[in-house]
Amino acid sequence: MSAATPEHIMQIGLGFWASKTLLSAVELGVFSTLADGPADLPTLQRTLALHQRSARDFLDSLVALRLLERENGIYSNTPDTDLYLDRAKPSYIGGILEMANARLYGFWGSLTEALRSGELQNEGKGGGEDLFAALYADPDRLRGFLTAMSAISAGAAHAIAGKFPWSEYKTFMDLGSAQGMVPATLAHDHPHLTGIGFDLPAVKPVFEEFIAQRGLEDRVRFRGGNFFEDPLPEVDVIIMGHILHDWDLAKKRALLGKAFDALPKGGAIIVYDAIIDDDRRENAFGLLMSLNMLIETAGGFDYTGEDCQAWMRDVGFSRTRVEPLVGPDSMVIGFK
Amino acid sequence: MSAATPEHIMQIGLGFWASKTLLSAVELGVFSTLADGPADLPTLQRTLALHQRSARDFLDSLVALRLLERENGIYSNTPDTDLYLDRAKPSYIGGILEMANARLYGFWGSLTEALRSGELQNEGKGGGEDLFAALYADPDRLRGFLTAMSAISAGAAHAIAGKFPWSEYKTFMDLGSAQGMVPATLAHDHPHLTGIGFDLPAVKPVFEEFIAQRGLEDRVRFRGGNFFEDPLPEVDVIIMGHILHDWDLAKKRALLGKAFDALPKGGAIIVYDAIIDDDRRENAFGLLMSLNMLIETAGGFDYTGEDCQAWMRDVGFSRTRVEPLVGPDSMVIGFK
Numbered sequence: 001m002s003a004a005t006p007e008h009i010m011q012i013g014l015g016f017w018a019s020k021t022l023l024s025a026v027e028l029g030v031f032s033t034l035a036d037g038p039a040d041l042p043t044l045q046r047t048l049a050l051h052q053r054s055a056r057d058f059l060d061s062l063v064a065l066r067l068l069e070r071e072n073g074i075y076s077n078t079p080d081t082d083l084y085l086d087r088a089k090p091s092y093i094g095g096i097l098e099m100a101n102a103r104l105y106g107f108w109g110s111l112t113e114a115l116r117s118g119e120l121q122n123e124g125k126g127g128g129e130d131l132f133a134a135l136y137a138d139p140d141r142l143r144g145f146l147t148a149m150s151a152i153s154a155g156a157a158h159a160i161a162g163k164f165p166w167s168e169y170k171t172f173m174d175l176g177s178a179q180g181m182v183p184a185t186l187a188h189d190h191p192h193l194t195g196i197g198f199d200l201p202a203v204k205p206v207f208e209e210f211i212a213q214r215g216l217e218d219r220v221r222f223r224g225g226n227f228f229e230d231p232l233p234e235v236d237v238i239i240m241g242h243i244l245h246d247w248d249l250a251k252k253r254a255l256l257g258k259a260f261d262a263l264p265k266g267g268a269i270i271v272y273d274a275i276i277d278d279d280r281r282e283n284a285f286g287l288l289m290s291l292n293m294l295i296e297t298a299g300g301f302d303y304t305g306e307d308c309q310a311w312m313r314d315v316g317f318s319r320t321r322v323e324p325l326v327g328p329d330s331m332v333i334g335f336k
Numbered sequence: 337m338s339a340a341t342p343e344h345i346m347q348i349g350l351g352f353w354a355s356k357t358l359l360s361a362v363e364l365g366v367f368s369t370l371a372d373g374p375a376d377l378p379t380l381q382r383t384l385a386l387h388q389r390s391a392r393d394f395l396d397s398l399v400a401l402r403l404l405e406r407e408n409g410i411y412s413n414t415p416d417t418d419l420y421l422d423r424a425k426p427s428y429i430g431g432i433l434e435m436a437n438a439r440l441y442g443f444w445g446s447l448t449e450a451l452r453s454g455e456l457q458n459e460g461k462g463g464g465e466d467l468f469a470a471l472y473a474d475p476d477r478l479r480g481f482l483t484a485m486s487a488i489s490a491g492a493a494h495a496i497a498g499k500f501p502w503s504e505y506k507t508f509m510d511l512g513s514a515q516g517m518v519p520a521t522l523a524h525d526h527p528h529l530t531g532i533g534f535d536l537p538a539v540k541p542v543f544e545e546f547i548a549q550r551g552l553e554d555r556v557r558f559r560g561g562n563f564f565e566d567p568l569p570e571v572d573v574i575i576m577g578h579i580l581h582d583w584d585l586a587k588k589r590a591l592l593g594k595a596f597d598a599l600p601k602g603g604a605i606i607v608y609d610a611i612i613d614d615d616r617r618e619n620a621f622g623l624l625m626s627l628n629m630l631i632e633t634a635g636g637f638d639y640t641g642e643d644c645q646a647w648m649r650d651v652g653f654s655r656t657r658v659e660p661l662v663g664p665d666s667m668v669i670g671f672k
């Protein structure tokens with residue numbers, strides 16, 4: 001007991017201070033501004049419309065959090081924040097943090113209520129509109145959400161392109177493709193592949209713009225539909241990324257079964273998410289993502305590789321395996 | 337650039353997930369319950385009134401965050417959480433996290449607005465009641481706040497008792513004493529000392545109960561008053577812990593000047609806070625605490641050791657020095 005200190009507890013318990021400071025910095029455009037060039041305090045205060053009272057504390061907090069650098073009073077981005085938090089770069093991942101800032105931070109304030117009731121705490125709370133209905137009804141909100149999903153899928157997309165035996169397959173479909181980061185990455189890295197992005201019809205213009213920007217429109221097309229209700233196109237490989245965790249167990253099984261039925265013999269499914277380690281004690285991000293599904297969805301939850309492989313075998317896949325991708329994400333592969 | 341990854345950014349940006357999970361666990365009494373004995377999932381779900389949907393994800397998230405242990409399906413506290421987050425133990429520091437959960441998490445949601453306006457975002461927003469007026473008007477809320485302040489002062493109190501030359505002094509006063517953790521610790525560790533806790537009159541019953549529980553009422557007394565308006569008692573050493581950062585520069589200087597005037601020649605002042613390192617790039621907690629003062633007070637801010645020593649010398653203290661205490665806290669000492 002003599003080794004016990006309160007530091008770890010306090011660091012996590014007041015961790016929302018650092019978190020919200022970064023979220024506000026993304027909202028205020030700190031990193032996009034500094035991507036245009038380093039700047040001193042008065043310049044940043046004016047450009048970002050910061051009040052004098054706390055501008056310096058705010059920026060120096062970001063320095064202490066290793067999100068900015070400061071030399072002789074001149075602030076600049078770190079290599080990480082310059083690459084990932086400059087809105088002008090295709091590598092921008094701030095979309096997910098913009099969404100977290102505008103929506104999730106507040107909704108997570110009701111976590112205790114969610115843990116007691118088992119009910120979601122977002123726009124859909126108390127019978128309000130469903131998350132996806134809300135997101136997909138407003139073009140600007142939809143674009144923001146889809147960009148955010150691209151941002152958090154980029155690393156996984158590259159890993160999937162490299163770690164799956166694509167030379168043995170010709171066609172693929174990304175179910176719940178959003179903007180199309182995975183289809184674009186696969187088609188770019190493997191010129192023999194043609195693919196389909198499948199998502200709700202409202203996604204079409206955003207998807208087609210993203211694919212056309214990359215010059216891949218001859219090999220990657222969009223199919224609009226509802227993946228629970230509409231038939232799935234015939235392809236060799238079906239991918240579901242950050243999709244399965246949105247749904248309850250019955251719908252998870254239904255989606256996997258529908259994919260199995262649509263695949264040819266020899267076809268494969270790739271499911272990826274922040275897959276929880278089988279012993280449920282290492283992947284904190286995956287476990288917390290599952291609590292995020294509590295906040296965001298009616299019945300969704302994250303799951304272990306073992307869980308997913310068992311569901312895949314139940315619906316008929318013969319061989320299954322789990323492979324880590326990047327960060328907290330892994331993929332589960334099933335062969336028909 | 338090839339070494340850049342988004343992990344550090346995502347870990348901080350979504351850090352509010354882990355933070356709120358711990359805050360909800362404290363609110364729900366997870367650690368106090370487990371202090372009575374380890375328990376399995378069904379027992380905890382029932383005892384804590386958790387909905388079945390996410391009870392396991394919630395508890396396993398706490399395992400992955402190293403805040404709980406789990407062996408063969410039986411959950412138990414870690415040594416840290418058992419000592420610091422069991423409400424029944426005097427070492428409980430959960431009061432500050434209860435306050436963070438009930439108040440600060442939500443108020444910090446308005447950080448961007450605070451950074452733009454320079455205005456506080458708590459109960460006092462838009463001309464509402466002042467933080468201290470709000471806290472001190474309601475006995476339950478006051479007790480919670482004072483307990484929280486004891487919790488975050490305990491480590492510093494022990495360090496101050498050990499690192500200051502108390503043998504050279506006989507009397508002290510803790511200005512803004514709250515419940516009395518510092519006076520109690522000093523009187524306990526140094527039997528030759530007598531001391532005064534000075535705070536608003538509403539604090540008296542909570543202070544006297546705390547001191548009496550420790551059998552120190554013959555050497556530690558309470559003095560009710562407003563430290564800006566009322567005269568200060570004559571003592572050898574004046575202590576101000578987590579006080580100076582609440583106020584703007586003019587009030588900081590006024591408080592230091594008033595302390596100087598009240599001290600005898602040879603007397604000393606001890607100021608402690610989450611003192612920011614002079615280069616303002618290491619003590620992230622101190623810098624974020626200063627943003628917390630933006631959220632919580634009209635003009636408060638945290639400061640470096642150099643700042644504080646300069647203010648002390650300006651009001652007349654001849655020798656000053658800074659000494660680290662525990663965690664992010666340091667003390668600045670001034671001798672008259």
